[in-house]
Amino acid sequence: MFHYVEENLTPEELAHERDLYTPLTDSVRQLVDATIRTEVDDAEIHAVRREVDALVARLRAKQIPSSFGARIADDGTVRTHGNAVIGMRNPIAIPLDLQTDEDSRVWADFHAGAAYEGPPGLVHGGVSALLLDQVLGTAAAAAGSPGMTGTLSMRYRRGTPLGDLHIEAKLDRTEGIKSYVKGHIADADGVTVEAEGVFILPRWARELIAAEKAHAPKQFE
């Protein structure tokens, strides 16, 4: 179930992948937004749908049989391009361009558009949870204590408006195999959602790291 594929890709090959797939993903992301917001007439909706179906068939002419999974390069870089929050090839990903400070604080400025709506004009509370889970998990990994989510708790202080937002998280402390992480989402007026998470390194990952130190993934996304 936890299948990490090992691939030996050069930096040039990794850069080529980025140049190839990022524009397509961005374009499909625009199509998602336009699908929600369009007011063109019925005939045009039907015509566009037929064109989309044709493009799906072209992309599916050759495809991996299941999900993207995780692929590990020889230098330990983990490519999780299908990841629902940060996957380079996933149009659902908002996306978050995560930065890591010297003190292992992980953060991103990002824009939440029409596809992430819950209450009118506001980010869906579950979308905030989705983003916080990823950023808290990445913060645990950035501090050297990677793990999978054990518990995650959000406190919604007020509605988070769609638009330009900020998210950040930082490891608070570790206890054995548990990493305690805190984070939040904020708009220009301050914090809107606070989160606390406990991340746990599962046995299979501990065994993997013990057995193959050189190939241990740097983080679990």
Add this chain to the structure above:
Amino acid sequence: MFHYVEENLTPEELAHERDLYTPLTDSVRQLVDATIRTEVDDAEIHAVRREVDALVARLRAKQIPSSFGARIADDGTVRTHGNAVIGMRNPIAIPLDLQTDEDSRVWADFHAGAAYEGPPGLVHGGVSALLLDQVLGTAAAAAGSPGMTGTLSMRYRRGTPLGDLHIEAKLDRTEGIKSYVKGHIADADGVTVEAEGVFILPRWARELIAAEKAHAPKQFE
């Protein structure tokens, strides 16, 4: 900010909207999946991207200026077609076809595909939170105690495999304006994630309901 647009749509017009937009949304959802999984060659990726851009331009020829928001019909039906979990016009929505039992238990069987991945082969922990937030909130509303998310806590018992899954939630109790709801996600082998949420009816909604009983939205999504 909390703008509910009132529209007088007949049942026939609502059905027409469903027939018009559901196929397009489904097709774009397929395109999202294919974008993650495709292995066609570089030239074809570039060619498909150009075609997607052209379709975006056609849909954007006439569009609403911001997010979809919420539109309320005269019978109280709330249309939140842009909703990130259940929006009929949102290709990001998984989607959940929520059912409500006589005892106000809300549930859905659904399929999580490649776009919802976190760890390899598993549903992203944040996606589970996204879905549970929506279903717990809908369960609060179904029991006559709608609200916006105040707090939400998840306990991840084990990884949730991509594939066929079940989600459900039910109101546990109310205390004043607070609704306490419990729910979970399960696969064929049992529960994978448990959730508890507190949903609070905000002041603006209480005032809206008091002022315009007839137009009060049945739920806040």
